Amino acid sequence: MREDIPKEVVAVADSLEGAGFEAYLVGGCVRDLLLGRTPKDWDLTTNAKPEEIQALFPETYCNNDYGTVGVVNEETTDLRLKVVEVTPYRSEGEYSDRRRPDKVEFGVSLEEDLKRRDFTVNALAYRPKDEKFVDLFDGEGDLRKKRLKTVGNPDERFGEDALRMMRAIRLAAELNFAIEAETMASIAKNAELLSHISTERIRDEFLRIINSESPMLGLAMLEKLGLLQYVLPELRDAIGCEQGGIHAYDVYEHLLRSLQAAADKGYSTEMRLAALLHDIGKPITRREGGKNKRYTFFGHEVVGARMTAKLMKRLKMPVEIANGVEILVRWHMFFADPDAITLSAVRRTIARVGEENMEDLLNLRVCDRIGTGRPKEQPFRFRKYKAMVDQARRDPVSVKMLKTDGDKIMVQTGEKPGKKLGYLLHALLEEVLEDPARNTEEYLDNRVAELIKLDEGSLKELGEAGKERQQAEEEAAIKEIERSHKVG
Template identity: 90%
Template sequence: MIIREEIPKEVGDVADILENAGFEAYLVGGCVRDLLLNRAPKDWDLTTNAKPEEIQALFPETYCNNDYGTVGVVNGETDDLRLKVVEVTPYRSESEYSDRRRPDKVEFGVSLEEDLKRRDFTINALAYRISDQKFVDLFDGEGDLRKKRLKTVGNPDERFGEDALRMMRAVRLSAELNFAIEAETMTSVAKNADLLSHISIERIRDEFLRVINSNNPMLGVAMLEKLGLLKHILPELRESIGCEQGGIHAYDVYEHLLRSLQAAADKNYSTEMRLAALLHDIAKPATRREGGKNKRYSFFGHEVVGARMTAKIMKRLKMPTEMANKVEMLVRWHMFFSDPDAITLSAVRRTIARVGEENMEDLLNLRVCDRVGTGRPKEQPFRFRKYKAMVDQARRDPVSVKMLKTDGDKIMVQTGEKPGKKLGYILHALLEEVLQDPARNTDEYLDGRVAELIKLDENSLKKLGEAGKERQLAEEEAAIKEIERSHKVG
């Protein structure tokens, strides 16, 4: 049941204006489906028997710049970005789809029934008239919602022949809604999978990313493979099917990658993280060799080869440059936290310098997804908590004379002192005072103290400097202990 209050006023107002002018107006498609599923609609679409020019004549600000007659009704008063433009599309019927992508001819002004017949799936062929709450369901879409089933409107071969991207949309909706694909529809996808080659890579990419960003991307990618669609999107991933790993891994590379992806989705990680989880071991089939240190197989350099493969995949799918660069970087360095013997504080600092401090959290989280994907039950053992503590240690500014708002060069200019031990003693003496009271770390205070300290002999300065070094070590040790305590590794 749909309640009027669930529909934004901005949408209802547009429908009212159309009806008051003598036209029909219905909510249609995904928004009706989502309302019946108690999901918040992402888009609000209205359909009407008015032609584009008739729609535009009713509203002060509109635009229409597509082949399907969709009119954007602009609402400048709302603060909700989703409702700044309400889209209204005339009823339409469509002719042949000779290119498997778009209709050869579009006619406006036909009946609602004719419009609903051209829709892809029964759950998207639902219409609702706001004014009197009239619900139109010609193909038992509501029944399919109850059964959690995806089924095409009419003959699936015809629907997929009209627009081959609908096959990917079936998989995407299955992953997003956790619906099963009806048997005849599924058989048709498998039969017509090669029609996807007629679709632009941009449209394929967009649907694929929606699969990746769904709650069930593991199911979605597995379904793409099962139905013969994956070879048109990510053929490199298919090479990992049956590629055994041995060692700690309970699964072959393919299932490991899918489980790593699902782990990223379960944590609601970003698109970049999900793609990196799916691709981090993409080069294992190409780099697998028999034998290795206490292992059945080795995959030496798979992270380097994988980064190159990832870059090519991102380019082929025309991913945004920033996204592509980040995914490539995560794949390249995903092995950093895999060898506990190689993890030193200096190594962590070098990695931060390479990948950027802002990416270290993602690199750690990718390692967690990688571990979950092995089939090991424990997600964050002691070693991982230790890694996080080391990253925090490497991130923080060390307690040192570099904290001071002065340096040796400035002191030499101020005092005329030559380079030597005396400068070091002065700096450490100043550090000791600043550690006692951070408010002293100002140009005015430090310049004044330098003028006084320079008068002392070297032995006196040495004692003050040693005291500064001792306090520095104590402060550093205390800070590290606090980090270790917070990560439960101390």
């Protein structure tokens, strides 16, 4: 096993041992090594105190309450090994705020250090010097059984740090483990304690569940054990919200299955969140349908986008993720019958969504379809629409792609910077979206000379006017791209 440990980590351990201290790998890295997984982090624990650790290495830092020392290695090119963390053995006092210990004591035994850990599979230690394992709580046995179990009394462990309840579910989703019965019962019993945990910590653990191999399992367990109401209460409204029609599942299960589809395809955090939230507005907008439809959900994408924006803000998500997810939720209903839609309409969709989001929007549609329970991911109609998107991508879809700009128009017309200039540019874009052949300097210069005579209100109306249909002359262009996608 020593040969599986990076030389940078072994070097730190050897330096500690050479100075007369003990040095053990501990926690998740030992667990992952035994499972044949590549550890994301390498953590060492020792009987040396923080100041004794720092004295052994030329470059270190220690800026936390737990005595963890970061040993810096500038020579490695592996970013994961630039800093190897070394933490003194420690015991902990009471957790009066259910988040962090009131008192930390350094220099106790390895046994005392392992007793304070959350789960048996994380309470394993390995000494590189003599390849000795320390397993006080049969963590290796639980690894073989693929079981998560707390170290000692689960009520006490979750009372110390309520986030451990989410961590249990996250590890189950990451490792495809089962949670031991007593541990699971304790989570359900103590679920309310999660309300004492900061939004940031809940968000981070939630995102790790979302990014796991089995996020559907993770979300289902959050709900089953009573934690979802403290993480994403909006999702609970989807439980039992039947859809009818092509949908085999209620909105809740549909969203979880769409999320799992995104995970199975290895999609980004943003995509996974969009898959989970794309129909979040359906419970609010559901109405009884007519003869052919059991229910309708008119405007659910607009309502869902607003809900998404609010919950992203509440969870303090990074702005770039929040904005991206909101866009995908808002426009996930872009798909229409390609026999009735036009290239100009597709160009407008790209202009609204942003070309950088278009691939995600198409992929979200695939996840959405898988989540309905339908076997075929990309039927003919969808492949045809993708062909139209490819065609439209070759055309101008934003103001910055016009063969003119604000500076040129100001020189040409004497117009000052302001709203009118912006409306004029968008009016020109509308014309080019309708017919990309108009995107020439000559055409746009002539149109600028005409449009500048209009008042600000008229220009605004032109700039915001959507075009409904493209003329039949586009069909030839569509046919060409259809053939390349084998849909013609």
